[in-house]
Amino acid sequence: MKPFLNEDFLLQSATSQQLYHEYAATMPIIDYHNHLPPDEIATNKQFKNITEIWLKGDHYKWRAMRSNGIDENNITGNADDYTKFKVWAATVPYTMRNPLYHWTHLELRNPFGITALLNESSAEQIYNHCNEKLATLPVHALLNYFSVEALCTTDDPCDDLRYHLQIKQSGLKVKVLPAFRPDKAMAVEDPVTYNSYIDRLGISANITIGSYRQLLDALKKRHNFFHDAGCRISDHGLETMYADDFTLAQLEESFSRIRSGKTPGTDEVHRFKSATLHFICQWNAEKQWTQQFHIGALRNNNTRLLQRLGADAGVDSIGDWSIAQPMSAFFNRLDKENKLAKTIIYNNNPAHNAIYATMIGNFQDGITPGKIQFGSGWWFLDQKDGMEEQMNVLSNMGLLSRFIGMTTDSRSFLSWPRHEYFRRILCNLIGNDVENGLLPHDIAWLGKMVQNISYYNAKQYFNL
Numbered sequence: 001m002k003p004f005l006n007e008d009f010l011l012q013s014a015t016s017q018q019l020y021h022e023y024a025a026t027m028p029i030i031d032y033h034n035h036l037p038p039d040e041i042a043t044n045k046q047f048k049n050i051t052e053i054w055l056k057g058d059h060y061k062w063r064a065m066r067s068n069g070i071d072e073n074n075i076t077g078n079a080d081d082y083t084k085f086k087v088w089a090a091t092v093p094y095t096m097r098n099p100l101y102h103w104t105h106l107e108l109r110n111p112f113g114i115t116a117l118l119n120e121s122s123a124e125q126i127y128n129h130c131n132e133k134l135a136t137l138p139v140h141a142l143l144n145y146f147s148v149e150a151l152c153t154t155d156d157p158c159d160d161l162r163y164h165l166q167i168k169q170s171g172l173k174v175k176v177l178p179a180f181r182p183d184k185a186m187a188v189e190d191p192v193t194y195n196s197y198i199d200r201l202g203i204s205a206n207i208t209i210g211s212y213r214q215l216l217d218a219l220k221k222r223h224n225f226f227h228d229a230g231c232r233i234s235d236h237g238l239e240t241m242y243a244d245d246f247t248l249a250q251l252e253e254s255f256s257r258i259r260s261g262k263t264p265g266t267d268e269v270h271r272f273k274s275a276t277l278h279f280i281c282q283w284n285a286e287k288q289w290t291q292q293f294h295i296g297a298l299r300n301n302n303t304r305l306l307q308r309l310g311a312d313a314g315v316d317s318i319g320d321w322s323i324a325q326p327m328s329a330f331f332n333r334l335d336k337e338n339k340l341a342k343t344i345i346y347n348n349n350p351a352h353n354a355i356y357a358t359m360i361g362n363f364q365d366g367i368t369p370g371k372i373q374f375g376s377g378w379w380f381l382d383q384k385d386g387m388e389e390q391m392n393v394l395s396n397m398g399l400l401s402r403f404i405g406m407t408t409d410s411r412s413f414l415s416w417p418r419h420e421y422f423r424r425i426l427c428n429l430i431g432n433d434v435e436n437g438l439l440p441h442d443i444a445w446l447g448k449m450v451q452n453i454s455y456y457n458a459k460q461y462f463n464l
């Protein structure tokens with residue numbers, strides 16, 4: 001029987017262990033998509049306790065606690081921080097075989113040095129120990145501890161990026177870049193919310209937005225502003241891909257109706273999203289950006305919690321929209337114009353893995369290695385089974401060697417061990433193939449492959 005979370009955790013063979021310990025473990029981290037708050041990086045925030053850095057905003061943990069019968073007041077409500085930590089600690093033993101159990105103990109081990117299991121009995125001692133350690137670990141120290149070389153946050157076109165500029169001037173060695181996330185500029189389903197957002201966008205761009213053309217002008221102006229601030233990535237959260245035909249006359253008519261407060265029909269919504277996303281992707285190609293598409297989440301299912309907590313409350317699930325035909329049409333339209341930028345597509349529905357893995361092969365350009373990427377296991381799939389399936393499907397239908405590896409998609413400065421988790425799983429896959437005679441025992445080449453997937457491919461892909 002192997003001890004839990006020992007140095008060979010997840011590494012089931014001697015070759016797996018060699019690949020991880022000698023090649024993968026010490027690679028720096030490039031985290032090219034997350035939701036970390038730039039203001040907390042700019043101000044080098046000192047967290048007052050483990051609850052503040054670990055539980056605030058973590059909808060994965062919120063879901064688990066709700067499933068364990070924890071009252072919402074003790075999760076997202078007015079309970080004190082120790083109470084919130086203690087109910088999470090009491091929930092942890094019930095998360096066995098959920099990735100949260102692994103993540104929790106990896107994150108307690110690094111950076112806190114805790115090897116004890118978290119549960120209701122150990123909660124107070126672990127809480128106090130973590131708080132004492134956190135007093136020496138403000139944000140910059142955490143980034144350095146985990147050898148984070150570069151990270152990309154997620155930023156709305158209306159953001160003034162003041163904190164990114166402050167970070168750039170601070171001398172912090174970690175490269176912190178914004179990512180352009182224009183989802184709200186496409187969310188026309190609710191005219192009241194949408195029009196309020198468009199008014200804010202107009203103020204940010206110093207443009208009165210009364211037409212669709214003016215909307216594009218405002219978005220393009222903000223796109224230029226982000227570029228000047230160092231942004232090289234756009235990021236898009238989509239239910240599915242949208243590739244409807246459109247004319248500017250149709251878009252102007254729809255936009256006028258929406259601005260007058262009328263709710264658009266389904267066809268109008270899809271046409272509007274298809275067009276707006278297409279134009280943004282053209283700008284991405286012109287500026288040689290990378291674009292990321294996070295596809296397949298059915299969001300905000302629980303109206304009660306949505307109204308109480310807002311979006312990202314932990315009430316989302318996997319969606320099942322048809323994806324192959326619109327994805328092909330969307331990329332093909334850009335490719336025909338020679339305006340398909342570097343692209344990463346993330347799948348949230350395991351039934352669609354093979355579609356994504358084969359789709360990326362359709363639009364490689366024969367110039368840029370791995371130009372179109374099947375992104376790492378995302379959201380409900382960023383666990384051991386999901387990561388293994390994503391890499392196995394990519395291996396069968398593409399080039400795993402050109403894969404740009406893991407990103408956390410996290411809101412917490414303690415989530416960096418997810419890169420360790422991914423690297424261990426990667427090394428185990430390859431090492432077991434060697435042990436089973438499916439790959440040659442060429443450690444030099446396989447070690448290079450592991451390092452490339454863990455770090456160098458992303459560094460080259462994003463020109464970091």
